[in-house]
Amino acid sequence: MVSSIESSVGTERKVVTELPGPKSRALHERRQAVVSAGLTNGFPIYIERADGAILVDVDGNQILDLGSGIAVTTIGHAVPELIDAVSAQVAAFTHTCFMVTPYESYVAVCEELAALTPGTHAKTSALFNSGSEAVENAVKIARLATGRQAIVVFDHAYHGRTNLTMALTAKNMPYKDRFGPFAPEIYRVPMSYPFLDGLSGAEAAARAIETIEVQVGAHNVAALLIEPIQGEGGFIVPADGFLPALSEWTSSHGVVFIADEIQSGFCRTGDWFAVDHEGVIPDMVTTAKGLAGGMPLAAVTGRAELMNQVHEGGLGGTYGGNPVAAVAALATIKTLRDRNLVGRARELEKIMLDSLRSLQQDVAIIGDVRGRGAMIAFELVQPGTKNPNATAAKSIVSYCNQNGVIALACGTGGNVIRMLPPLVITDEQLRDGLSVVAAGVRAAG
Ligand code: PLZ
Numbered sequence: 001m002v003s004s005i006e007s008s009v010g011t012e013r014k015v016v017t018e019l020p021g022p023k024s025r026a027l028h029e030r031r032q033a034v035v036s037a038g039l040t041n042g043f044p045i046y047i048e049r050a051d052g053a054i055l056v057d058v059d060g061n062q063i064l065d066l067g068s069g070i071a072v073t074t075i076g077h078a079v080p081e082l083i084d085a086v087s088a089q090v091a092a093f094t095h096t097c098f099m100v101t102p103y104e105s106y107v108a109v110c111e112e113l114a115a116l117t118p119g120t121h122a123k124t125s126a127l128f129n130s131g132s133e134a135v136e137n138a139v140k141i142a143r144l145a146t147g148r149q150a151i152v153v154f155d156h157a158y159h160g161r162t163n164l165t166m167a168l169t170a171k172n173m174p175y176k177d178r179f180g181p182f183a184p185e186i187y188r189v190p191m192s193y194p195f196l197d198g199l200s201g202a203e204a205a206a207r208a209i210e211t212i213e214v215q216v217g218a219h220n221v222a223a224l225l226i227e228p229i230q231g232e233g234g235f236i237v238p239a240d241g242f243l244p245a246l247s248e249w250t251s252s253h254g255v256v257f258i259a260d261e262i263q264s265g266f267c268r269t270g271d272w273f274a275v276d277h278e279g280v281i282p283d284m285v286t287t288a289k290g291l292a293g294g295m296p297l298a299a300v301t302g303r304a305e306l307m308n309q310v311h312e313g314g315l316g317g318t319y320g321g322n323p324v325a326a327v328a329a330l331a332t333i334k335t336l337r338d339r340n341l342v343g344r345a346r347e348l349e350k351i352m353l354d355s356l357r358s359l360q361q362d363v364a365i366i367g368d369v370r371g372r373g374a375m376i377a378f379e380l381v382q383p384g385t386k387n388p389n390a391t392a393a394k395s396i397v398s399y400c401n402q403n404g405v406i407a408l409a410c411g412t413g414g415n416v417i418r419m420l421p422p423l424v425i426t427d428e429q430l431r432d433g434l435s436v437v438a439a440g441v442r443a444a445g
Helices: 022-034 080-092 104-116 131-146 163-168 201-215 242-252 274-278 323-338 341-362 390-402 427-444
Strands: 047-051 054-057 062-065 123-128 150-154 186-189 221-226 256-260 284-287 298-303 366-372 375-380 408-410 416-419
Touching: 062 427, 080 323, 104 123, 104 298, 104 323, 123 131, 131 150, 131 163, 131 221, 131 256, 131 284, 131 298, 186 201, 201 242, 221 242, 242 256, 242 274, 323 341, 341 366, 341 375, 341 427, 375 390, 390 408, 390 416, 390 427, 416 427
Parallel strands: 150 186, 150 221, 221 256, 256 284
Antiparallel strands: 047 054, 054 062, 123 298, 284 298, 366 375, 375 416, 408 416
16 A cells, blocks of 8 residues: 555654755746746745645755645645545546546545535535635526525635636735626625624624625525635634524525535534534535545535536536545545544644734734634734734745745735644644744744
């Protein structure tokens, strides 16, 4: 078995060259000639191999990964169960197209999704390649099933970069600027953002619902689409009661409640799904990222009576639910379950919150520390205000990178640092990473 080959990756952060090192810089030169300038790299070190929470670059630097490829390698890198499953599948067959000739792993992934997503009602799924594609399909299905057109989304939302999902995404730069025209019948309403609005969940929900009723009309709304904890928008955790109030409103008005769990799903928040925290049962859930440990796979899972209204042949795609990605998902789900990584996410939450909250006491630039499980962030402000401090965020990310740690910024104002460690990270590795983050914050403040 491939996984029994002894790993040559160390377990400690170790910087042996300037970063990026000479080999990475040479590769970056090559890149400039052939890769579109529209794609950027947060940290242009070129990766050669990885294990657990450590990435090794072409110059031999061992980098501590607090980003998991934007919440994708949720378990960690080089997970033996995943390597075995994927290797065996590549040898057996790599593709048939599920629409031509089916295979068991696709069905098994849909069984797992039906069992794991919230609610005991009958559910069916359709599999796709990317998060954006899943969101697009959820909207297609909701419109068909309700015979309505309007889609309600929120301030700070991120749902993707395709034409429809750009329209659903809130932020202009860099996602939408000059890429229009955008799809019609998308309506944006205020999100619950406790740090900035000070509203209770009930108050914030009332504000959103009133906006919908006045500006759109409930009977025109096909779906309300929401990230239960917003990702790119700044790890915004809505006030308690916000999601349950919206869910109650959607069910009493025949509106499809779609939870976009693409970033927050699969144990990331210390529950299988972020909506589980408040017992919210969405009508549809979109998943991707952590679902398949790095293989491209996404899904829409929803009430069978909605999902099955679609006419024969109405859903599909060449690669959706590819067999290699499907077995990766099955191995990922089994490993998350067998190793109780939901529990591990809660332990990581405590380590990160304790460390960041004590740091917050010492510095004037951390306005808020928030998040759940292994999805934790802090919001940087101008001292004494709640005004965004994107300069500090940039300097902290760069400090972390220079010291061999991957940390990612997010937020509408670019002023939030998020932490998405792989769940197999050790306490020592995480504490080491947090000490680098803290030093970066002190240097910036
Ligand atoms: N919905 C909630 O977080 C992807 C995007 C990074 P795709 N987030 C990372 C970037 O700058 O492109 C995301 C998400 C939520 C949808 C998506 C879209 O998923 O797989 O990137 O299409």
